[in-house]
Amino acid sequence: MPALRRTLGLLAIPALALAAALPAATAASAAPAAPTSSGTFRPDAAAGGWLARQLVGGDHFESVFNGTAYPDQGLTIDAVLAFAASRSSDDAAAKATAWLAKPEVISGYLGDGTTEAYAGATAKLLLAVEVRGGDPTAFGGVDLPARLRSLQTAGGRFSDRSQWGDYSNAFGQSLALIALHRTPGDAPAAAVDFLANSQCADGGFPVSFGQAACTSDPDATALAVQALAATGRAAKANTGLGWLTAHQNGDGGFAAAGATASNANTTGLATQALFSGGRLAAGFKGWSRLVKFQQDCSADPAVRGAVAYDASGFNAGNGARATAQAVLGLAGTPLATLSAAGARPGAPTLACPATVTDTATATPTAVR
Incomplete structure (x- = not known):
């Protein structure tokens, strides 16, 4: 069970997922604020607000397996990042961050730091603490940058x-x-080289390293291009980015590897990457697809503002995860510069x- 819970927690990133400042001169500083469908309606803020109201006990998310609920640190971190991106729900973000710092919560997610230490989870939590403006060297009693650096192998890979x-x-x-690019020591050159050298011949990036056949994945590519741009590999x-735009669906969205239909999770990550990299035309197409997934005034009041995983309609089982990752694309802010300041x-x-009375034409008029 610990291995299953850890794997699912990390999958909250791509399925989770986040991103960073990208290449072109129009990138990080020029990533556009999300468009508005009216003078006051901001889809990212509406989605962030709905997400905040779904927190269990007001401070975390849970996932249920075989009828048992387990704390979901990965999804909780996704929500913290989404709140910052949407510049809203900061009270909820503060409570969630405090929950993540609890000894039993942080150790269950990162491992004990000796026999058990998980690279992806440590990196994700480090980024969230940085976004919140906390001290990552003493979060929940853990020096997160030091822990993460200790997991780098001689070849540059961060391994569990x-x-x-x-x-x-x-x-x-x-x-x-x-995350390490945001620390005083910056990201290690060997680690940057390792990711850069994993690029497939077609320009995309794989999820898993060392496979016989390099198979590009849209979620992995969206994160990798942002990481490499932030660390100087324009x-x-x-x-x-060229691989991403070539694999954008006609409806503006993106499909998961092996699928054809657009989904909010992959579209959210890819759209964030496109905005961050200055690919604005493709970015706005992705943004438009995400807005169509969002539940508006014609939906049940309990789900208004949420983002459905796909065109089949809203599903409570995957709605929180889909909404958290969709916010990243709706806001368009790169992870390398994402901050909760001013939320x-x-x-x-x-x-x-x-x-x-007319659910076919009802539209939101504002965000309260």
Whole structure:
């Protein structure tokens, strides 16, 4: 069970997922604020507000397996990043961050630091603490940058130290580069080289390292190009961005590897990467697809503002994860510069008409 819970927690990134500043001169400083569908409606804020109201006990998320609920640190971190990106729900973000710092919570996610230490989880938590403006060298009694650096191998890969095996992959490697780039010591050159050298011949990046056939994955590519751009590998990042734009669906969205239909998780990550890299035309197409997945005033009041995983409609089982990752694309802010500074404390809600008589045309008028 520990291995299963750890793997699922890390998958909250791509399935989770996040991103960083990208190449072109128009990148990080020029990544656009999300467009508005009216003068006051901000889809990212509406989604962030809905997400905040789903927190269990007001401070964390849980996942249920075989009828038992387990704390989901990975999804909770996704929400913290989404709150910062949407510049809202800061009170909820503060409570979630405090929950993550609890000894039993942090050790269950990162491992004990000796026999058990997980690279991807450490990188993801380090990034969240940085975004929140906390002290990552003393979070929950753990020096997160030091712990992460201790997991770097001689070849530059950040690997797990665990009796359950090594589950490290491109998601964790990319997040490690982004997070360590934000520390005084910067990301190690060998680690940057390792990710850069994993690029497939077609320009994309694989999820797993060392496979016989290099198979590009849209989620892994979205994270890798942002990590490489943030650490000075603009050429590699631009090639990855080209792979993403070539694999954008006609509806503007992106499909998971092996699938054809667009989903909010992959589209959120890819759209964030495109905005961050200055690919604005493709980015706005992705943004438009995400807005169509969002639940508006014609939906049940309990889910308004949430983002459905795909066109089949809203599903409570995957709604929180889909919404958290969709916010990254709706906001367009790169992970390398993402900050909770200035975020509003409250959780916004859609201001819908008191009575909706025409559900086909009802639209939100504002975010409260």
